[in-house]
Amino acid sequence: MSNVRQLRDRTPDSEKITINLGYVDLGRIDLLVQEGFYSNRTDFIRTAIRNQLGSHTDAVSKSIERHTMELGLRDYTRADLESLQKAGEVLHVKVVGLARIASDVTPELALATIGSITVLGALQASAEVKAALADRIQ
Incomplete structure (x- = not known):
């Protein structure tokens, strides 16, 4: 008899996307991450997206x-x-x-x-x- 119980499947609260960036933009993001402004590339991209969405809230x-x-x-x-x-x-x-x-x-x-x-x-x-x-x- 197993001590393992099946839990409800957790629905992901996000969707994975893929983007292509130029090397210069990517390098600038990496520099900001290296300098400690963001924890990683994803943190930078999420922040940038939220800022853009925030600027278009009314629309x-x-x-x-x-x-x-x-x-x-x-x-x-x-x-x-x-x-x-x-x-x-x-x-x-x-x-x-x-x-x-x-x-x-x-x-x-x-x-x-x-x-x-x-x-x-x-x-x-x-x-x-x-x-x-x-x-x-x-």
Whole structure:
């Protein structure tokens, strides 16, 4: 008998991206890291991105309002979608951040209840649900 227990899978709270930088810019970042202004390259890049996003806060807020998008994390459970199906309603997902469709949602239920998906950030759903909704994901 094992003393190991299975814990819930932890959903990552970030998305990995790749960028290409010129050697001069990269060298300047490395110099700032070496001088102790930043702990590493990633710290510099995250700080730069946050500063840029902060300088555009009003524009982002107005755009979210204009597009009636939800900001942050939005979970869609099987119960949510079954309620929509029972009411004969179709969902149009519009999220800035992370949209998650529960792992127990079937492709059939997703097709019956989700009319379109627009996510600026990341969409987490089973491969089967993503494949079923491929033509509805923008």
